[in-house]
Structures are given as structure tokens and as C-alpha cells.
Amino acid sequence: MKNRIITISREFGSGGRTIGKKVATELNIPCYDSELIDKIAKESGFTAEYVQENEENNAGGYLSFLCNRAFSLNNEDYLWKVQCRVIWEIAEKESCVIVGRCADYILRDIADCLRVFIYADEVFRAKRIVKIYGERAESPAQRIKDKDKRRAAYHRFYTDMKWGYAQNYDINLNSGTLGIEKCVKIIKELY
Amino acid sequence: MKNRIITISREFGSGGRTIGKKVATELNIPCYDSELIDKIAKESGFTAEYVQENEENNAGGYLSFLCNRAFSLNNEDYLWKVQCRVIWEIAEKESCVIVGRCADYILRDIADCLRVFIYADEVFRAKRIVKIYGERAESPAQRIKDKDKRRAAYHRFYTDMKWGYAQNYDINLNSGTLGIEKCVKIIKELY
Numbered sequence: 001m002k003n004r005i006i007t008i009s010r011e012f013g014s015g016g017r018t019i020g021k022k023v024a025t026e027l028n029i030p031c032y033d034s035e036l037i038d039k040i041a042k043e044s045g046f047t048a049e050y051v052q053e054n055e056e057n058n059a060g061g062y063l064s065f066l067c068n069r070a071f072s073l074n075n076e077d078y079l080w081k082v083q084c085r086v087i088w089e090i091a092e093k094e095s096c097v098i099v100g101r102c103a104d105y106i107l108r109d110i111a112d113c114l115r116v117f118i119y120a121d122e123v124f125r126a127k128r129i130v131k132i133y134g135e136r137a138e139s140p141a142q143r144i145k146d147k148d149k150r151r152a153a154y155h156r157f158y159t160d161m162k163w164g165y166a167q168n169y170d171i172n173l174n175s176g177t178l179g180i181e182k183c184v185k186i187i188k189e190l191y
Numbered sequence: 192m193k194n195r196i197i198t199i200s201r202e203f204g205s206g207g208r209t210i211g212k213k214v215a216t217e218l219n220i221p222c223y224d225s226e227l228i229d230k231i232a233k234e235s236g237f238t239a240e241y242v243q244e245n246e247e248n249n250a251g252g253y254l255s256f257l258c259n260r261a262f263s264l265n266n267e268d269y270l271w272k273v274q275c276r277v278i279w280e281i282a283e284k285e286s287c288v289i290v291g292r293c294a295d296y297i298l299r300d301i302a303d304c305l306r307v308f309i310y311a312d313e314v315f316r317a318k319r320i321v322k323i324y325g326e327r328a329e330s331p332a333q334r335i336k337d338k339d340k341r342r343a344a345y346h347r348f349y350t351d352m353k354w355g356y357a358q359n360y361d362i363n364l365n366s367g368t369l370g371i372e373k374c375v376k377i378i379k380e381l382y
Contacts, residue, residue, distance in 0.1 A: 164357060165356075165357070166308060166357040166365075167310055167355075171362070171364055172308075172363035172364075190377070
């Protein structure tokens with residue numbers, strides 16, 4: 001596999017998706033984010049909404065485990081298998097940026113990856129999510145806590161790695177203190 | 192305080208010290224590493240060896256606590272106070288690179304710092320410590336484990352922050368996968 005892949009893991013509200021898209025545009029390579037979800041949806045037969053939510057639901061929840069896993073492959077496990085196949089195919093096909101979906105883990109040992117983690121302090125993220133996704137009944141702090149918890153549980157369940165632990169990545173960037181543009185520049189130059 | 196400070200925290204054997212020195216040379220600013228130890232030694236009255244070892248001893252050990260801390264300021268606490276003062280003075284005086292000694296924490300909120308963490312996988316670090324410090328009776332893996340454990344305990348005790356946790360820094364760089372020179376370039380350009 002000769003393609004170079006940039007995988008971006010990110011805390012909710014840190015701007016990781018924006019950074020991924022900008023890097024891809026500047027490098028003139030595709031960025032798989034919602035496109036990835038569409039592909040997984042198409043291949044799995046689930047709706048894009050279900051696939052999207054799956055990453056943010058606790059796949060390793062006990063109820064899910066008791067209800068499904070004891071008897072056969074459950075929806076989440078099936079989706080995970082499709083997700084792996086789709087990501088392998090993308091990486092085989094072309095150099096690109098992949099945002100989220102444990103791509104760093106799925107491509108370990110088989111692709112030339114630059115593994116990036118984007119994070120920021122809560123104040124920065126709270127402002128950003130209100131600006132981008134609007135106000136909600138829950139406070140921004142609560143929304144951040146919920147999303148991060150779900151993403152971390154999902155990542156942990158399928159990869160057995162601690163989400164957001166620096167050692168899992170080649171580079172970890174604080175978008176709050178460095179700014180989105182500097183993060184883009186660093187990743188682009190490293191590529 | 193108008194000076195810009197680069198603080199470098201690093202895992203043992205990751206090349207953090209080398210990176211700090213190279214960045215400082217290229218930016219034409221001083222790098223405080225052994226110079227810092229000498230300054231702390233001079234101001235505290237302890238030997239440089241004692242100051243050096245202090246960072247790698249578990250300052251928060253229970254025995255030390257029971258023996259000293261219950262009655263008065265012990266050696267480690269006194270040394271910590273001197274260390275804070277020396278680092279504040281350096282940051283007040285000039286722009287520079289400071290390696291280790293919790294400078295990121297000591298300068299929080301009072302200086303314009305770029306807080307860097309350098310890490311690498313064990314294979315890279317093991318090779319590096321044998322090359323730089325030579326063979327020892329203990330295996331490189333054991334030496335890494337011991338040093339990291341001591342540094343983490345020291346950092347944790349005085350800062351109440353988890354050592355090596357990405358969120359504590361502006362940028363975290365894997366010197367094993369990126370290479371020393373790329374780390375130097377990224378930090379230099381961010382400065």
C-alpha cells in the first residue's frame with residue numbers, strides 16, 4: 001500500500017473535522033468524514049443517521065452486551081466489520097484524510113499513516129459547539145462531557161487503546177492554544 | 192513578562208533534551224537544562240547531583256512524607272521552592288528553552304509559554320538510551336520504566352497534573368515516528 005493517509009481523531013468541539021477538511025483541500029486529496037459515513041451506510045444497509053450515531057453510542061454497554069452479544073454478532077459488531085472493510089478499501093485506493101471512526105487503529109500496521117489527535121480546553125470547545133451546532137437544552141459543558149465519554153467508550157471497546165492518550169498518535173495538537181490555521185499548517189508540512 | 196518560553200517535558204530516552212538544545216541553537220536563544228540544575232544547586236546550597244537526582248526520585252513517597260513533611264518543610268519542598276524562583280527569574284530575564292523540572296506548570300498563567308511534550312515508543316527509546324548512556328546491568332526496558340515512573344510521580348506530586356497527558360500541553364510529538372529533526376522544525380516554526 002503506497003498511499004499516505006492522515007487519520008484525525010478529535011475531541012468534540014476541537015475543530016478536528018474542520019482541520020481535516022482544510023488539510024485535505026490544501027493537499028488536494030479527499031477528506032473522508034460524512035462521505036465515510038455514507039459509504040458505510042451503503043455497504044451495511046443501515047441509514048447514515050444510524051451509522052453516525054453508532055460512533056457516539058456506547059458500543060460496549062452492558063445492556064447491548066447482554067441483549068445481543070451472547071447469542072450472535074450484534075448490529076454494532078457487524079457495523080464495525082463493514083467500517084473496517086470500507087476504510088481498508090479507501091486506504092488501498094488513494095491518499096486521503098480520514099476523520100474519526102478509529103481509522104488510526106483500523107489501518108495500524110497496514111498503511112502509511114500520520115496519526116493526529118486534536119484536542120482543546122473546554123472553554124474553547126464550548127464556544128465552538130454553540131457557534132457551529134447552536135444552543136441546546138443541555139449546557140455546552142454537559143454536551144462535551146457526554147460526547148467525549150461516548151467516543152472514548154467506543155474507541156476503547158473496539159481498539160483496547162485509551163482514547164486521547166498521546167502515545168497512540170504521531171502528533172497531538174491543542175487547537176485551542178495553537179489555533180486551527182497553525183494546526184493545518186503543521187499537519188500539511190508533516191505530510 | 193514579554194519573553195517567549197518553550198518548555199519541554201519528555202519521556203526518558205525520547206530525545207527531548209536533544210530537541211530542546213537544537214531548537215534553542217536554531218532560534219539563537221539559551222537552553223536551560225544542566226544550566227538550570229547548576230543554578231538551582233547554587234541557590235539552594237545542594238550539590239548539582241542531588242538536584243539532578245531529586246527530579247527522578249519520588250518526592251511524594253510515603254516514607255519521605257512520614258519522616259519529614261509532618262513536622263516541617265523537607266529537602267524536596269525547599270528545593271521545589273528554589274526551583275520555582277529560579278525558573279521565574281529565568282523567564283523574567285529572557286526568552287529561552289527550558290527542559291524538564293515542571294517548568295510548564297511553574298510558569299502557567301505568568302509567562303507566554305509553548306508547552307511541548309516529547310515521547311516515543313519503547314523500542315526507539317531503548318536503542319537511544321543504550322547509545323547515549325551505554326549499557327547497564329538493568330535492561331533498557333527496566334531503566335525506562337523506572338525513570339518514567341519517578342518522573343511521573345515527581346510531576347504528579349508537585350503539579351497535581353497527570354504527566355504525559357496530551358491535554359496539559361500545546362503540542363505532543365512522537366520523536367520515534369516523526370524523527371528528531373522534524374520535531375525541531377515544528378517547534379521552531381511554531382515559536
